[in-house]
Amino acid sequence: MKLNDSCKYCEVAQLCLPLSVNALPHSAFDEIVSRRIEMEKGSTVFNLGNTFTSFYAVKHGIFKIFIITEDGREQIESFYYPGEFIGFDAVDSGYYRGDLQALTDSCVCEIPYASFIELCNSVPSLQEHLIKLMSQRIGQNHCLRLNTKSIEKIASFLINFTSRMDRFKPNQFNYHFPMSRAEIGDHLGLTAETVTRTFTILRNKQIIECSGKTLTIHNLRALQKLSFVV
Amino acid sequence: MKLNDSCKYCEVAQLCLPLSVNALPHSAFDEIVSRRIEMEKGSTVFNLGNTFTSFYAVKHGIFKIFIITEDGREQIESFYYPGEFIGFDAVDSGYYRGDLQALTDSCVCEIPYASFIELCNSVPSLQEHLIKLMSQRIGQNHCLRLNTKSIEKIASFLINFTSRMDRFKPNQFNYHFPMSRAEIGDHLGLTAETVTRTFTILRNKQIIECSGKTLTIHNLRALQKLSFVV
């Protein structure tokens, strides 16, 4: 493993492996990270039904987990951003519940579940950190579900996106926003056309700017007023 | 505390406090359950914004957590059935994210978070149980979210309901089903009328029977075919 790959120099380590465990040397984490995987855009880390063995933490890039339904639609369970853990929903059943795919050239750290749990047993603050992360995930799901109209869904999705991107890199003005209209729709239960139209409305209202793969939020307050419970 | 109230004689203890911790005497749990609260239909255990202090476990009855939106609609985040834990989403933020209300005369056990976590630290299998429960909750949310059409939503809701009720009391034919059409709608993002109409469709197809507060599933297979990823 290259030195500058280690948790010690990782810019998202404070998010994924928390401040609260500053007591531990970073090397304790480097030991449980079994490998860091460089991913090309479009390649998958695991697939639906694979046996659950590890969490993955996003080092850089953006990922999605999706399933293909019988009638051929792609359903995106969730997107994952830098510093975030992947695989919480697989612990209980013991297998991954979709394909994990990189939206851009990306890198994930593989964290074998068994070693992680073992470390949790000896480090209570790490255990609590895990529980908080899972708690946060549960709360986020609820928030997104409560918005029903298309403009509410898009607004809360954008707020969710920017707040999660801000966590690892504050004070951004422009965001790299690689997901397609179709992917956003497949995540929110809308068609790509409806996503486009809603973006157009938000653009005309000077609330956002979205060209190519770049997103700019001009009026966060207005977005918040369009959605519930941030 | 009355003897027959204790975890030892609780019919849902195997669900809420798991088989996996058989090593511990039940009294260890009785000690961390600070009180068992008998609730009348309609009364609330905690309210939106209250400081998070405890998980609650449903001993008997059915609960909902809901918020009232600015425009006066009731949004039901989730229902909770016997043997289930309540409050996972409150750990991270430190406050409860809605009102917890009993749908019927019910009983919950209050489990202070601090004592529970402390016990987790000394009992690894309990820690793992908690993580599995949270994992399960995350997976459930995803499943429900992936259904978009009203009949898919209702079908997956009914499957989810019956499978969760079956866990603590297997081989049921009829289910006590106290939630109103409006509440189901407020949970799934549908109107009460649409819920009624969808129930009528399912009844006419001989898939379910639903009169008063009683639900009967005649054709589970058909329900499963109507929804995704159970």
Added chain:
DNA sequence: CGTGCAATTGATCTAACTCAACCAACGTGG
């Protein structure tokens, strides 16, 4: 036995879907 709430059913209305055309960006190969 009335009162009130929940469920049902019917008649519109509308937001989002579907289908389709068109455009812009990009990559490839001649």
Added chain:
DNA sequence: CCACGTTGGTTGAGTTAGATCAATTGCACG
């Protein structure tokens, strides 16, 4: 360098599932 196909985004027209509004029935409860 340009012609070409491919892919994703945008826009328009028509359709439809579910919302809304309204009336009616049924049931629980004092």
